[in-house]
Every structure is written in structure tokens, then in C-alpha cells.
Amino acid sequence: MRLTRHAPVKRWYAEDLIEFKESAQKGLGVFAKTNIPRGTRVISENALLEIDIKTVTLNSIVPAFEHLPPSQQKSYLELYGYAGELFKHFVEYETGKSWQELPEVHRKVLAIYAANAFGYVFFLGSRINHSCIPNVNFAYNPILREEVFHVIRDIVAGEELTVMYIDGTNLTQGQRQNELSRYGFQCTCPACEDTVQGRQRERKRAELAILDQELAATADDGTNESYRKRLQVVQKMSAIQKSEGLLNRQLRFVYYEAAKCCLKLKEQTMAYLWIEKIMEVDLYCVGKDHPEYRKMLTIAEVIRRAVSVPEPISEGTVEWFMKD
Numbered sequence: 344m345r346l347t348r349h350a351p352v353k354r355w356y357a358e359d360l361i362e363f364k365e366s367a368q369k370g371l372g373v374f375a376k377t378n379i380p381r382g383t384r385v386i387s388e389n390a391l392l393e394i395d396i397k398t399v400t401l402n403s404i405v406p407a408f409e410h411l412p413p414s415q416q417k418s419y420l421e422l423y424g425y426a427g428e429l430f431k432h433f434v435e436y437e438t439g440k441s442w443q444e445l446p447e448v449h450r451k452v453l454a455i456y457a458a459n460a461f462g463y464v465f466f467l468g469s470r471i472n473h474s475c476i477p478n479v480n481f482a483y484n485p486i487l488r489e490e491v492f493h494v495i496r497d498i499v500a501g502e503e504l505t506v507m508y509i510d511g512t513n514l515t516q517g518q519r520q521n522e523l524s525r526y527g528f529q530c531t532c533p534a535c536e537d538t539v540q541g542r543q544r545e546r547k548r549a550e551l552a553i554l555d556q557e558l559a560a561t562a563d564d565g566t567n568e569s570y571r572k573r574l575q576v577v578q579k580m581s582a583i584q585k586s587e588g589l590l591n592r593q594l595r596f597v598y599y600e601a602a603k604c605c606l607k608l609k610e611q612t613m614a615y616l617w618i619e620k621i622m623e624v625d626l627y628c629v630g631k632d633h634p635e636y637r638k639m640l641t642i643a644e645v646i647r648r649a650v651s652v653p654e655p656i657s658e659g660t661v662e663w664f665m666k667d
């Protein structure tokens with residue numbers, strides 16, 4: 344858990360490109376005012392409440408809120424809250440009190456957390472609704488010390504901006520819905536809809552889920568055989584993710600794995616091609632000012648030289664790349 348900062352609030356959004364308004368079924372949402380090309384940064388802000396949803400205990404949310412300066416408390420309370428039965432049950436279990444026994448303001452703070460925290464709670468970014476095929480990626484930029492939200496495919500005027508609240512690229516619909524239950528809604532995004540197209544998409548997601556398990560089961564044991572096997576699996580995963588429009592940073596993970604395998608197999612030209620793909624994803628998902636993109640630029644340069652000479656890449660360089 345990172346402690347809540349008291350640095351000045353930084354909050355910026357591309358006013359000429361996006362607007363915040365009511366959506367048909369999902370309350371407030373964020374919409375494109377005009378066509379927006381892939382890679383555009385639309386929001387950059389620091390978090391209102393920095394308690395990671397993966398490590399949070401419900402007892403820590405109210406104290407974290409009370410620790411905020413009054414202006415940030417006011418911003419926080421402007422967000423929409425929703426507490427589902429499951430969430431209330433967790434709260435009751437942890438606090439030892441019934442939901443109704445809790446002070447009203449505590450219920451409100453908790454309900455806002457439940458409805459808005461993906462990663463952390465953001466004043467602007469938390470208003471973006473969820474989709475299992477999102478068109479926006481969010482990531483922390485440690486140099487800016489802000490969360491940046493980038494459009495990851497070209498979107499047209501009027502289209503709703505969406506992010507994936509969960510790490511759900513390689514999960515089936517049932518698994519995704521299970522994870523989403525803490526937000527208290529049933530997902531009706533194009534990947535979850537009960538139509539011919541929706542079911543086709545779901546078959547691809549099920550394939551991804553199986554491949555993801557295969558990858559986990561294929562140990563990286565230092566043999567060429569294991570690297571070949573892992574490479575095959577991630578190649579299939581990247582092809583499905585791309586064809587299904589799953590273009591967020593999970594795609595980077597499989598490209599990264601592919602590049603690692605090629606380096607271990609001493610297939611430097613192929614490694615270079617995968618690194619170019621990583622850089623493409625970084626460029627549109629997080630931007631040129633992100634340290635991971637800068638690191639990739641340096642690595643790409645080392646490998647490009649090794650390919651053109653050709654000379655072997657030192658073990659040190661390979662190990663440096665392997666370090667995530």
C-alpha cells in the first residue's frame with residue numbers, strides 16, 4: 344500500500360476531445376467529442392485515494408479517506424457510489440458490524456471505493472466505465488507521478504471510452520464476471536453479450552485462458568526446448584489478442600515474453616522484431632515519456648547493432664532485458 348500523498352492535486356484532461364456525461368445504462372461515463380487517434384493521452388492525474396485494491400483491507404479505506412485534505416475529501420464524495428451485497432458482506436465480516444450500523448458517511452466512502460477503485464480511486468479516470476475489450480489503457484508514470492490514460496485504438500466522435508477494471512484479457516466470461524462482482528454490475532460489453540458475435544468472441548477468450556494456463560505450466564527451465572514451447576504459446580496468444588482488439592498492455596506482456604525467448608535462443612533478428620512490437624504498444628499505451636518505453640529504446644539500439652554487425656549479444660545485456 345502506498346500512502347496517500349499530500350502533494351498538490353494534479354488533474355488534467357483533454358477538454359477538446361472528451362466529455363463527462365450520463366450514459367444510457369451505466370450512470371456517468373466519458374465520451375469522445377470528436378474522432379481521437381490511437382495513442383492520444385486524454386487524462387493525466389494523481390490518485391485521490393491510493394490504496395491498491397489487491398491489498399486493501401476494508402478497515403483501511405475510511406481512515407485513508409479521513410487522512411485526505413478537505414478539498415480532496417470533497418472531490419471524493421462527488422463520485423458515484425455503489426455497494427453490492429457481496430461487498431457489504433465483506434465489510435460486515437471485517438468490521439464486525441452490520442452495514443446499517445455503520446455511520447452514513449462511512450457507508451458512502453466505502454460504496455464510492457467499491458464502485459470506483461480499479462488500481463486506485465481517481466477523480467476523472469474513475470468515471471470511465473468498464474469493458475472487457477477496452478479502448479483506453481491506464482498506467483502509472485513514475486516520472487510524472489501521475490496515472491496516464493491513453494486511447495489505444497482510433498475512436499470516433501460519440502463513442503464511449505472504456506477501460507478494463509480487472510486483469511481480464513485471458514479470462515473467460517464467468518471468470519471475468521466473478522472478478523467484476525465487487526463493482527456490483529453485470530457486464531454487457533461486446534465480449535459478454537449473448538449474441539452470435541459475443542459467443543464467437545467468448546470462444547477466443549476461452550482459447551486465451553487455455554493458452555495462459557499452458558504458458559504457466561511450461562517452465563522456463565533454461566533449456567532451448569522450454570523457450571521454443573513458450574515462444575509458440577505466446578505467438579498464438581498475441582495473434583488472438585490482436586485479432587480480438589485486446590490491445591492494452593497485456594499484449595506487451597506476451598511480446599515481451601516472445602522477445603525473451605528469442606534472445607535465449609540467440610535468434611536476435613526475431614528478438615529485435617518483437618522488441619519493435621513492444622515499443623509500438625508502449626508508444627500508444629503509455630507514451631514516449633514513460634521510463635519503460637525509454638528502456639526499450641536503449642535495448643532496441645543494442646540489439647539492432649548486434650543484428651547488423653553481427654556480433655553476439657553479451658549475457659549481461661540479455662539478463663538486463665530479462666529483469667522486469
Ligand SMILES: [Zn+2]
Binds near residue numbers: 476
Ligand atoms: Zn464484458
